[in-house]
């Protein structure tokens with residue numbers, strides 16, 4: 001249990017980036033993951049508060065009222081450790097920048113990015129570290145409009161198109177959500193496939209034993225999904 005973070009409940013994240021205790025926890029990560037219940041991880045916010053904070057930050061971003069603009073603030077404290085309050089599974093798309101979308105600064109979000117925003121084994125391991133060791137209390141799988149990876153997978157599934165290089169690995173990972181969307185016969189297949197891909201990965205994380213699923217079962221972690229609209233900047237929950 002991180003007494004430092006716990007005692008600072010309610011304070012801003014930058015103010016709470018104190019910790020000797022948190023640094024020690026991170027340094028002990030391998031041992032912690034192997035010997036201590038992941039439920040031991042503590043952070044100053046609840047999953048619901050983390051979700052609200054993301055929503056509030058996105059509202060500021062959409063309204064052109066972002067307040068995180070000087071990223072040098074808190075640099076010295078960040079050198080001592082990190083306690084991100086939420087994790088984001090985002091596409092690698094250059095137009096999708098989680099810290100900007102949610103009006104946060106360095107140290108606030110634990111971000112895993114890959115084209116098509118899906119969770120593979122290394123991504124799951126990263127998220128396990130983010131929550132069990134660093135104490136993130138929310139994971140958001142974040143799809144986005146006009147996703148090229150989803151578009152390409154639709155083309156593969158519907159037309160048998162062959163992708164070059166290692167791109168077929170992306171289509172294989174994204175196929176479940178795309179096939180589910182095609183079965184729905186939606187008016188906007190790309191939008192439906194984007195949302196279904198998010199749902200598929202949210203469901204996968206909720207049952208990802210032992211670490212993530214156990215944290216969810218204990219109420220210390222929540223998994224949610226959203227889609228970022230590149231045109232408006234708004235994140236809509238799915």
Ligand SMILES: [Zn+2]
Pocket residue numbers: 091092093115116117144146147148149150
């Ligand atoms: Zn994308």
